[in-house]
Amino acid sequence: MTTPDPRVDTVQDRPSVSIGAPSSGWGAVGVDTPQAAGAPVMDLRDVSVFYGNYEAVRGTSMPIRQNQITAMIGPSGCGKSTILRSLNRMNDLVPGARVAGKVTYHGQDLYAKDVDPIQVRRRIGMVFQKPNPFPKSIFDNVAYGLKINGIKGNVHDQVEEALTGAALWDEVKDKLKQSGLSLSGGQQQRLCIARTIAVRPDVILMDEPCSALDPIATGKIEDLMHELAKSYTIVIVTHNMQQAARVSHFTAFFTAEVDEKQVRHGRLVEFSETGKLFTNPTDKRTEDYITGRFG
Numbered sequence: 001m002t003t004p005d006p007r008v009d010t011v012q013d014r015p016s017v018s019i020g021a022p023s024s025g026w027g028a029v030g031v032d033t034p035q036a037a038g039a040p041v042m043d044l045r046d047v048s049v050f051y052g053n054y055e056a057v058r059g060t061s062m063p064i065r066q067n068q069i070t071a072m073i074g075p076s077g078c079g080k081s082t083i084l085r086s087l088n089r090m091n092d093l094v095p096g097a098r099v100a101g102k103v104t105y106h107g108q109d110l111y112a113k114d115v116d117p118i119q120v121r122r123r124i125g126m127v128f129q130k131p132n133p134f135p136k137s138i139f140d141n142v143a144y145g146l147k148i149n150g151i152k153g154n155v156h157d158q159v160e161e162a163l164t165g166a167a168l169w170d171e172v173k174d175k176l177k178q179s180g181l182s183l184s185g186g187q188q189q190r191l192c193i194a195r196t197i198a199v200r201p202d203v204i205l206m207d208e209p210c211s212a213l214d215p216i217a218t219g220k221i222e223d224l225m226h227e228l229a230k231s232y233t234i235v236i237v238t239h240n241m242q243q244a245a246r247v248s249h250f251t252a253f254f255t256a257e258v259d260e261k262q263v264r265h266g267r268l269v270e271f272s273e274t275g276k277l278f279t280n281p282t283d284k285r286t287e288d289y290i291t292g293r294f295g
């Protein structure tokens, strides 16, 4: 991609709802600091992730750029989800998991002792593979996050704004009291996206968000991702190479390599602009994967 992408905008487009961020400490990081689109929001330096003694992913270095969609692709078990979870400290919740190397967010060490993982997960939200609405009303699914995060303001307006931002408002505005579980799979996933954006994250991590959806629902989420990238930075793990090619600006290709002790470790093979990675990859392993010769 050599010409500016019209989809890419700056954080000036960020919705204006106040999130009541603390004036100091982790919660204040980067919130009111508009940067040029494409500047790195996060950076991984030589990141390895262990489950107990097993080094699942080894030595990953890559930037996550502002208002860009970064896709992570590669064969099963190469560590895409593991790296994704290291970006908002979700691995902290896995017993025995440990992250080595450095993950920075707006230049700050995400794993520093004084960093609150709860604040991290508010700034860096996550959407999971399987839509997981709470067994609550559509309205409460979105309002709940506002409440537990102590976000002030008109709850109804903020719920409407989040549902509109997730391209769901028109479909649910007349049934806000119905259970979130009564929606279709694609609507449930958009409800989960609404729930995520309601608390004004900076970065949204998506772990195969369309794998449980049909092609029409998938198309809607992909369109939505383009819209969301105007206001948020997005990282998506996908098994679907066409999806990575369609939605992302940058792509990271991972594979699993077997070491001298016959142990498999995930490795980042190539990171580049999506257009380049899919048309002119630098590494033979990337070329073999995207042309279907392995994986």
Ligand SMILES: Nc1ncnc2c1ncn2[C@@H]1O[C@H](COP(=O)(O)OP(=O)(O)OP(=O)(O)O)[C@@H](O)[C@H]1O
Residues within 6 Å of the ligand: 051, 056, 074, 075, 076, 077, 078, 079, 080, 081, 082, 083, 094, 239, 266
């Ligand atoms: N909680 C865990 N405990 C132990 N090992 C784990 C855990 N989660 C993942 N692993 C291992 O880490 C490696 C990377 O797994 P991960 O799920 O990150 O890969 P992936 O590329 O996302 O795979 P897939 O595309 O199949 O979802 C695998 O060998 C997996 O078995």
